[in-house]
Amino acid sequence: MVSIGEALKYQREAAKLTQRQLAKETGITQVNICRWERGEVLPSIDFCVKLADFYGISLDELIGRDIKT
Numbered sequence: 001m002v003s004i005g006e007a008l009k010y011q012r013e014a015a016k017l018t019q020r021q022l023a024k025e026t027g028i029t030q031v032n033i034c035r036w037e038r039g040e041v042l043p044s045i046d047f048c049v050k051l052a053d054f055y056g057i058s059l060d061e062l063i064g065r066d067i068k069t
Helices: 004-014 019-026 030-038 045-055
Strands: none
Touching: 004 030, 004 045, 019 030, 019 045
16 A cells, blocks of 8 residues: 555646645645655545545545555
8 A cells, every 4th residue: 555645646647736726726735745645644534525526536546545445
């Protein structure tokens, strides 16, 4: 399983966005996005929901969680 920071970065890059563009689109500061992607801090659940909604994916997908069936 990848780290949450790596998963957040993957989703942003898959959307072809820079940190600055994502910040502008979501209203989340670029500093926060950078710190999350580096693994310095974890985003709150509120920010995770906001990002998952923005990307149109589940929270599990956002954080790179593999679901075993």
